Amino acid sequence: QVQLEESGGGLFKPGGSLTLSCAASGFPFIDYYMNWIRQSPGKGLEWVAYISHRSNTVYYADSVKGRFSVSRDNANSSLYLHMNRLRAEDTAVYYCAGWELLVSDAFEIWGHGTVVTVSS
Amino acid sequence: EIVLTQSPATLSVSPGGSATVTCRASQSVRTNLAWYQQTPGQAPRLLVSGASSRATGVPARFSGSGFGTEFTLTISTLQSEDSAVIYCQQYERWPYTFGQGTKLEI
Numbered sequence: 001q002v003q004l005e006e007s008g009g010g011l012f013k014p015g016g017s018l019t020l021s022c023a024a025s026g027f028p029f030i031d032y033y034m035n036w037i038r039q040s041p042g043k044g045l046e047w048v049a050y051i052s053h054r055s056n057t058v059y060y061a062d063s064v065k066g067r068f069s070v071s072r073d074n075a076n077s078s079l080y081l082h083m084n085r086l087r088a089e090d091t092a093v094y095y096c097a098g099w100e101l102l103v104s105d106a107f108e109i110w111g112h113g114t115v116v117t118v119s120s
Numbered sequence: 121e122i123v124l125t126q127s128p129a130t131l132s133v134s135p136g137g138s139a140t141v142t143c144r145a146s147q148s149v150r151t152n153l154a155w156y157q158q159t160p161g162q163a164p165r166l167l168v169s170g171a172s173s174r175a176t177g178v179p180a181r182f183s184g185s186g187f188g189t190e191f192t193l194t195i196s197t198l199q200s201e202d203s204a205v206i207y208c209q210q211y212e213r214w215p216y217t218f219g220q221g222t223k224l225e226i
Contacts, residue, residue, distance in 0.1 A: 062215070104169045106166055
């Protein structure tokens with residue numbers, strides 16, 4: 001079945017770096033536009049980053065621009081979020097989510113999320 | 121950035137009743153609006169896209185409508201498992217944005 005599984009979360013210090021991974025299975029990953037979305041404790045949803053199916057186009061939220069970068073490896077059905085210069089406000093559950101080419105840009109598929117805590 | 125404002129913040133409804141959540145956009149998003157349901161500890165689940173098209177597997181008692189700047193999601197014949205936070209989201213223009221959420225209590 002369609003599955004997205006995030007990994008790489010944990011406890012990190014302010015100013016530090018980490019890379020989140022999202023492993024896809026059960027569907028043609030190359031046919032999906034992918035995103036990272038986060039949810040701070042007790043808060044709502046915030047879109048973070050987008051990457052097109054062949055990595056030609058990427059977008060970032062202003063809150064992470066210049067610090068985070070998104071990439072994907074279609075051969076291995078994997079999505080990544082490289083996070084640098086971490087701040088306390090980056091503490092959140094990070095979800096990978098996406099939609100299929102030629103279908104609406106609603107987030108059709110979601111992973112279960114990975115928790116990132118930034119604290120000294 | 122397009123701001124989405126949901127109302128009410130919290131909605132308490134008895135089982136078997138119906139609930140309506142409203143989402144207002146700060147500028148037109150045409151029909152590029154989706155609704156999601158998030159139960160505690162779970163990832164959001166897509167309910168409706170294109171303002172009114174139910175996602176695969178979503179029961180017919182979930183109904184979306186609207187165009188431009190005003191949208192509604194109506195859930196009828198409410199069941200206890202419908203307790204969740206409901207979010208709207210626009211995909212008219214980057215950055216894609218979410219409403220602040222409506223907590224639905226059954």
